[in-house]
Amino acid sequence: MTSAQAGPAGADIVVEDLSKWYGNFLAVDRISFEVPKGTIVGFLGPNGAGKTTTIRMLTCYMPPTSGRARVAGYDVFRDSLQVRKHIGYLPESNPLYTEMRVGEYLDFKAKLHGMDRDSRRKRVSEVASRCWLTDRLRSVIGTLSKGYRQRVGIADALLHNPPVLVLDEPTVGLDPSQIREARRLISELAGDHTVMLSTHILQEVEMVCQRVIILANKRIVAQGTPEELKNRSGSVLRAEVRGPTEEVRAAIAALEGVDRVEILQGGPVGRFNVHGRLSPEMREQVAAVVSTRGWSLRELRTEGASLEEYYVRITDPGAAKAAAAA
Ligand SMILES: Nc1ncnc2c1ncn2[C@@H]1O[C@H](COP(=O)(O)OP(=O)(O)O)[C@@H](O)[C@H]1O
Ligand SMILES: [Mg+2]
Known part of the structure; x- marks a missing residue:
């Protein structure tokens, strides 16, 4: 039976x-x-x-x-x-x-x-x-x-x-x-x-x-x-701003939803990686804060917001071992 x-x-x-x-x-x-x-x-x-x-x-x-x-x-x-x-x-x-x-x-x-x-x-x-x-x-x-x-x-x-x-x-x-x-x-x-x-x-x-x-x-x-896994991919917003590097970094870092801002390159035109909960609104906020401070935004794009990036990372032989051990 x-x-x-x-x-x-x-x-x-x-x-x-x-x-x-x-x-x-x-x-x-x-x-x-x-x-x-x-x-x-x-x-x-x-x-x-x-x-x-x-x-x-x-x-x-x-x-x-x-x-x-x-x-x-x-x-x-x-x-x-x-x-x-x-x-x-x-x-x-x-x-x-x-x-x-x-x-x-x-x-x-x-x-x-x-x-x-x-x-x-x-x-x-x-x-x-x-x-x-x-x-x-x-x-x-x-x-x-x-x-x-x-x-x-x-x-x-x-x-x-x-x-x-x-x-x-x-x-x-x-x-x-x-x-x-x-x-x-x-x-x-x-x-x-x-x-x-x-x-x-x-x-x-x-x-x-x-x-x-x-x-x-x-x-x-x-x-x-798929959405959950995509969100784990840790996408970043790449910003290029003409303005005082440290002030730009601090202003963007103060926005709600931003975890941290990485300076990729300082100087008159700074390049930044913005980590956090990245939404279309976030992009607008970054653009807004840059313009109200009188700086200029040269570039703003989302990078790595993909399941693909996560998949490649997680199935990498080294990463797979680490995840399995965790
Ligand atoms: N009948 C079998 N005898 C010995 N090894 C096998 C046999 N079938 C699959 N394998 C091995 O087991 C592993 C997993 O294979 P498989 O399940 O076919 O993977 P996938 O479908 O994800 O490509 C591979 O290393 C493969 O070479
Ligand atoms: Mg198979």
Whole structure:
């Protein structure tokens, strides 16, 4: 008998202290995270970080070495059959039978799920329409573009209508317009499914994900909303002002929301880095204080206010080790 235990606060994926050793090589080191129901979570990390290994454990393709994981309330160790029923999986390589026609292939996969003829016909047409494949059901898979093949893979993952979808690098190898389509499709699916999407492309998570989990060097180094992580990037406002350096520094440092002002270069024209809660209002305030004091503002721009800067910093091998040790 199997029983589903709901994850804390409606989480569809709950991972606790999960590790994987390949022989004597540690690929995933005691990771813990949760994926709330109905969200799209980006599982972000450089190549080799351990994303696919984690996904294979969650989809029961491979047992963890230690730790716990539950999908839709089912334990990957004890209830692997139930986990497979509740999860749809698009593997990294998206293996498809290239000689089969799309409709034929989906019907075949539906048969493997134990669906009878009528439910198969109905379901194949539903997933095909969901994945914008209706007009390709008679196409031979091998003749399709990579973008269409990826949609077939996603339709396949959706056949048994699982609450949880796990997509491993779904946009790899697609051209820019195919990538846009794939992102649009994934965003649409999120209404009915909890989606975990692995990627090494940062822009991808900024565009489609509500939450991000960053994996680097086998460990989780950060998680949160893209906005939260972006705010950790410690963006700076770069100002170039003609005026007495120290007075300029003090005047800007006195503004509300400014933590500190760094002098990059003194002299008749000073260059400053302004650290703090940087908002458009802040830029206006800096401009205003400079002009009321009779100085002149030569340049004002925001630098490094990006998830990218944070990502590069946090996934740097040295930084990843430090974060893991903390
Ligand atoms: N079957 C395997 N046997 C041994 N090492 C593996 C195996 N699969 C992956 N690895 C290693 O585990 C690490 C993590 O790989 P993987 O999970 O595929 O990372 P990612 O998907 O983030 O690129 C890599 O160093 C990889 O070489
Ligand atoms: Mg991978």
